[in-house]
Amino acid sequence: MNGDSVSASLTRSSALRDGRERAYRWLLFSCAALTVVVTVSILVTLAYDAITFFGFDEVGVVSFLTGTEWNSRRDVYGVLPLVSATLIITVVSAMVAIPIGTAAAVYLSEYASPEARSVLKPALEILAGIPTVVYGYLALVYLTPWLRAAGLPLGTFNLLSASIMVGIMIIPMVSSLSEDAMSAVPDSLRQAGYGLGATKFEVSTGIVIPAAVSGIFSSYILALSRAIGETMIVVMAGGLQARMLNVANPFENLANSGLAMTASMVHAVTSDVTGGSPEFYSMFGIGLTLFCLTFAMNLLSNRIAARYREEYQ
Template identity: 80%
Template sequence: MNDDSIHADLTGSATGRIAKERLYHWLLFGCAAVTVFVTVSIVLTLAADAITFFEDVELFSFLTGTEWESRRGEYGVLPLVNATLTVTLISAVVAIPIGTAAAVYLSEYASDRMRSILKPALEILAGIPTVVYGYLALVYLTPWLRATGLELNLFNLLSASIMVGILIVPMVSSLSEDAMSAVPDELRQAGYGLGATKYEVSTGIVIPAAVSGIFSSYILALSRAIGETMIVVMAAGAQARMFDTANPFAHLFQSGQTMTAAMVHAVTSDAVGGTPEFYSMFAIGLTLFFITFAMNLLSNRIATRYREEYQ
């Protein structure tokens, strides 16, 4: 075979690879563009219908009002935000300690066999339909809490919050465990070489080194809690109310309506299309979008600020 034929074969092969790389590039770009297009389309749709809502309801009264009763034409979003943040905070109290402890155990203490059992079990827990969690909160958790002496309504924010916390435990534990597992073993060995115990290495070296990923898991899990629908619809009730400043914990034992529950009520009620009650779900959805967007932006900033780079 002469040199000319060899040169021709190499040139043809390189041309084919370049064509394939370009195809892959544009195919992957198209997939990324689709996700951006869908997100922007959803936001624009929400904004367009929300503008229709704000033609009948003042934006200021919507953002600062303390009464939400669509049948009476009262559209103050603060009671819905109050219930949503209450559920989010209580679920964080439940999920963050349990999820972080589970992540430390899986990353630092569990054997390979135990990890191969527990991690899939956590992922299965994350795959259970949320309607099942709502049923468990209503039928089992609330009666059990009542049996402990708590004076709970049948529909209450406490049961819903605890169940949402259980729902997001797998997200906290899985993402935190991934962040901890990414910490180089050299750091652990250095700690052991200085005489540190496994607990001291876990809490003093691994967790600080993985703090960006851990905090990101917290923010993403709380974003998931804010957007939870079925649990709060089934277990929390549909009575929008503000918390009592004289007894700020009393509303935990009473029914409450979150932003997502209000959206479900607006779309499933007998509200006629074109009325403020119907369009209120778009205004709530846009408000919820900005809240979750801000939390995800905070998550990215924390991850960027505290990210550790290892060579």
Template identity: 65%
Template sequence: MSNESSRLQLTGGQQRRVVRERLYRWILFLCAALSVFVTVSIVVALAVDAVQFFEMVHPVEFFTGTTWITNREQFGVLPLVTGTVLVTAVAAVIAVPVGVGAAVYLSEYASDRARAVLKPGLEILAGIPTVVYGYLALVYLTPFLRTLGIELGTFNVLSASIMVGVMIIPMVSSLSEDAMSAVPDALREAGYALGGTKYDVSTGVVIPAAVSGIFASFILALSRAIGETMIVVMAMGLRPKMLDLTNPTASLTESGQTMTSAMVQAVTSDVGAQSPTYKSMFALGLTLFAITFLMNYLSNRISERYREEYQ
């Protein structure tokens, strides 16, 4: 009698575990599906209104035009694209070397005590509101650069780009440090056994082994820089200008506009919901989404190409 009751209890307990596992599986599936659903919904919402915009403004005019003046219904996106690219490029020049250098120090040189202080400090830097960065760029950074002899307007691309670069440093350093920490110690020990110094091992062994993760951090950080809004609105201004390819440094000292700030201007302007100016916000958003999607796709492809697998 006792053997039969114990078998029933074991069978009942196993059935309950199976039911719980199925329930957990469906809950986790719904969480994953929800994120996909939200992404698809955003793209569809952008596409629907973007199509309405392109019914009023020809796509060729939008993608090849060199003038963005909404009051005159001139919607050439190239000045906004070049402004976005310029800000992102300068930010990358600042964030990539500093971020990778910080990651190498945290991963290879820093003691446990120093790492316990520095890494949370970098992560706190990532949590500072971007409006604070914009305020610092406008009120403090621009006057400081003027004292160095750089002639800058009140609103300029250089100050905004520097602050965007500072903002994405924590992302580059944290993700790169995680990639470097994942490199097996056996590779480091092999480098030291061959007579390499810590610098030789860091630059010749660890960084090449973690290059896929480091590159992924670059792309994610640059995608974040492309989508930045408040810093460029406050420090860069709202005057779209084409990049002067003959003298690109001159464009840094003047005001400009990015795609994100143009979207803010479109949604806050006093226009009707069916006007081309309002609908341009969705065309810009779809264009911005396409750019960031392409960057992330290339990042994944390159990471897969150069990813190192260790047993």
């Protein structure tokens, strides 16, 4: 084979490779752009129908955002009772998921043997694959009677059972993401701690967790965003009675039913209401409020991750 044929072969190979690379780049760009288009489309749709909702005579933006009563049958739309119920569920579920999930992540990252980790981590992540309707059924049929048997004066539908079950549901998210952040910490930092005479617990809590704090806090925010958007558990176990937060008696908020934002949206779309009524369009106003809350939490997660991120060579 002479030099001209070799050069032509290499030129054709290079051109073919460059063509494939351009095709791959445009394909990946299209996938990335599609996610942006879908997100913007959802936001525009929510905003358009929310404007329609706020255009009704019975509804106003100020009364919607500051109202303390929600009664769609009387055309009273104050979102604060729904926000308060959602925040109660989020806070209590965080009290369940964050300690357990973080402890599980520390064990998997620092204490578990490779054999134990290979079994425990997939088993823990199976919880994330359980349908939420099953969690709701367990909360209503088993958890609430158990809590009653323990002496807690709970109603059939209550926010305590719903919050505990939502916390159990988001444990895998907290533990898995936190464990990944801890595993990314270089072993040289651990060895330096051991060289100074620190115990494994001291290394775990004093070196590994602070070094992985950005990823850990990001997992918290993402898990709480998931808790805010949970639907089936709060519908089945939390009830549909809108109540304003009672600051004087916090347990009363948990012992009784409550109407979260997601549950209210389900009720609006499944009840016997006409398509053009304020009650029907109320789900778009609630959806826009929920979108803003979750977007703010995700933005906070990114800011925390950027602020406390550790970079290792």
